[in-house]
Amino acid sequence: MSTMTFAGATAGRILTQLRHDHRTVALMVLLPSLLLVLLRYVFNDERAFSAAAPALLAVFPFAIMFIVTSITTLRERTTATLERLMTLPIGKFDLLLGYALAFGLVAVVQVLVAAAISLTWLGLEISGSVWLLLLIAVLDALLGTALGLLASAFARTEFQAVQFMPAVVMPQVLLCGLFAPREAMTPVLEWLSAVMPLSYAVDALTTVTRTAEVDGTLLRNLAIVAGCVVLALVLGAATLRRRTP
Amino acid sequence: MDNYAVVAEGLRVRRGSREVLHDVGFAVPRGSITGLLGPSGCGKTTLLRCVVGVQVVAAGRVTVLGEPAGSRGLRNRIGYATQNPAVYADLTVRESLRYFAAILRAPKGDVDRVIEEVGLGSHTDHVIGELSGGQLSRASLAVALLGRPELLVLDEPTVGLDPVLREELWDLFNRLAGRGVTLIVSSHVMDEAARCQRLLLMRDGDILADDTPDALRARTDTADLEQAFLRLVREQGAVA
Numbered sequence: 001m002s003t004m005t006f007a008g009a010t011a012g013r014i015l016t017q018l019r020h021d022h023r024t025v026a027l028m029v030l031l032p033s034l035l036l037v038l039l040r041y042v043f044n045d046e047r048a049f050s051a052a053a054p055a056l057l058a059v060f061p062f063a064i065m066f067i068v069t070s071i072t073t074l075r076e077r078t079t080a081t082l083e084r085l086m087t088l089p090i091g092k093f094d095l096l097l098g099y100a101l102a103f104g105l106v107a108v109v110q111v112l113v114a115a116a117i118s119l120t121w122l123g124l125e126i127s128g129s130v131w132l133l134l135l136i137a138v139l140d141a142l143l144g145t146a147l148g149l150l151a152s153a154f155a156r157t158e159f160q161a162v163q164f165m166p167a168v169v170m171p172q173v174l175l176c177g178l179f180a181p182r183e184a185m186t187p188v189l190e191w192l193s194a195v196m197p198l199s200y201a202v203d204a205l206t207t208v209t210r211t212a213e214v215d216g217t218l219l220r221n222l223a224i225v226a227g228c229v230v231l232a233l234v235l236g237a238a239t240l241r242r243r244t245p
Numbered sequence: 246m247d248n249y250a251v252v253a254e255g256l257r258v259r260r261g262s263r264e265v266l267h268d269v270g271f272a273v274p275r276g277s278i279t280g281l282l283g284p285s286g287c288g289k290t291t292l293l294r295c296v297v298g299v300q301v302v303a304a305g306r307v308t309v310l311g312e313p314a315g316s317r318g319l320r321n322r323i324g325y326a327t328q329n330p331a332v333y334a335d336l337t338v339r340e341s342l343r344y345f346a347a348i349l350r351a352p353k354g355d356v357d358r359v360i361e362e363v364g365l366g367s368h369t370d371h372v373i374g375e376l377s378g379g380q381l382s383r384a385s386l387a388v389a390l391l392g393r394p395e396l397l398v399l400d401e402p403t404v405g406l407d408p409v410l411r412e413e414l415w416d417l418f419n420r421l422a423g424r425g426v427t428l429i430v431s432s433h434v435m436d437e438a439a440r441c442q443r444l445l446l447m448r449d450g451d452i453l454a455d456d457t458p459d460a461l462r463a464r465t466d467t468a469d470l471e472q473a474f475l476r477l478v479r480e481q482g483a484v485a
Contacts, residue, residue, distance in 0.1 A: 003261060006348060009344055009348060012344070013340070016336060016340050020336065021335060075246060077327065080328075080329045081332065081333060083294075084325060084327060084388065085347075086299050087297045087299060087320060087323060088348050088349060089348060089350075114257045137311065172387045242298070242315065243299055243315065244301060245260060245300075245301045
């Protein structure tokens with residue numbers, strides 16, 4: 001399959017680029033963990049931390065991967081490498097899939113470190129499966145990557161790309177149920193939170209924290225997040241143009 | 246038609262409300278080196294982008310190697326080097342070439358061949374961002390040579406190179422043309438014009454001449470191509 005060849009080569013190229021940039025790798029791997037440590041001592045109380053931490057285990061990687069991806073792809077656009085790639089046999093979806101694979105792999109490492117630190121040192125307790133927690137957090141980081149790829153299509157400059165973070169990420173964070181239960185929001189806000197994919201990821205994480213039971217709602221939430229990842233990638237590929245003005 | 250690698254007819258490109266190519270037509274014979282010359286901002290890059298099929302075109306037709314420009318089937322038959330070096334600054338020369346070679350499914354050994362051809366053998370494992378300007382543009386040129394394309398579209402490939410390197414690159418271009426490769430090379434310095442077999446002279450989105458250097462000299466009655474260009478500009482001004 002040419003899609004996998006091209007996507008694989010692209011993912012390999014992006015990971016090689018990262019390997020040359022040690023500071024970025026360190027930031028990507030450690031930043032969510034450091035923020036969680038900070039949060040733990042801000043609360044100074046294990047129970048309060050345990051209530052907020054699962055959601056943040058989703059939110060931090062989501063936000064970080066969103067920024068990193070949108071900046072990286074914008075750089076590809078502005079340095080003419082994208083124009084060159086568009087004259088070559090690689091498909092638009094292959095390219096985005098390569099990005100998702102590379103950053104997905106980074107996200108796995110990022111989430112593993114953050115979860116390990118939270119579950120041991122910071123005293124986070126969950127009733128459900130640790131593996132399910134990891135899966136949801138990785139899906140969430142992938143969602144950040146996919147949305148970052150899509151958003152970068154609408155940014156002309158780095159200034160715009162950076163501001164897409166607060167524009168796309170912050171409303172989802174505010175409405176995902178972290179600050180106030182979604183059921184208690186006014187109907188408009190509740191409806192808004194229902195069309196934002198992060199809400200479903202946070203719901204799923206909260207479920208895994210509270211109960212070991214894997215019910216239909218949890219599976220549905222996971223399917224929604226995964227579906228949004230694929231949708232964002234397909235839309236991202238559709239907005240990429242071989243011909244530009 | 247088969248004798249031509251590129252044929253453009255009635256080509257118009259608009260950027261916003263401004264027309265940057267006005268009804269342009271030309272033909273590039275196969276196996277030749279065609280120089281695209283004209284001052285900065287005259288539309289050279291836009292014209293080359295039309296040939297490789299990444300430019301939105303308002304009207305007209307460009308046929309490349311017998312197919313409409315931008316066709317899927319052309320994507321591994323054309324090598325394109327943009328004016329700003331299109332390579333990954335945070336990769337080494339070899340890593341960058343390996344990636345593009347994978348995309349082109351170029352044969353093993355192609356990476357080493359093109360590194361040798363552009364004379365970057367001693368910088369294979371250097372990070373591209375740390376190369377000099379001339380090395381950078383050669384690293385970008387090397388990508389265009391991967392997979393032995395039939396048509397090479399090179400946007401200002403010799404800018405910023407010292408005379409020795411420039412000579413080496415022109416030797417390479419001649420060798421490639423000798424193998425039957427068609428080259429379109431843009432430049433804004435007239436002294437490169439004499440090295441081409443055919444010339445496209447451009448100004449303000451129009452093609453002033455599509456001819457051989459000798460024919461141009463004869464037509465304008467000058468020995469110098471820079472003078473020939475100036476005379477053509479004046480002639481056009483007189484007509485308009």
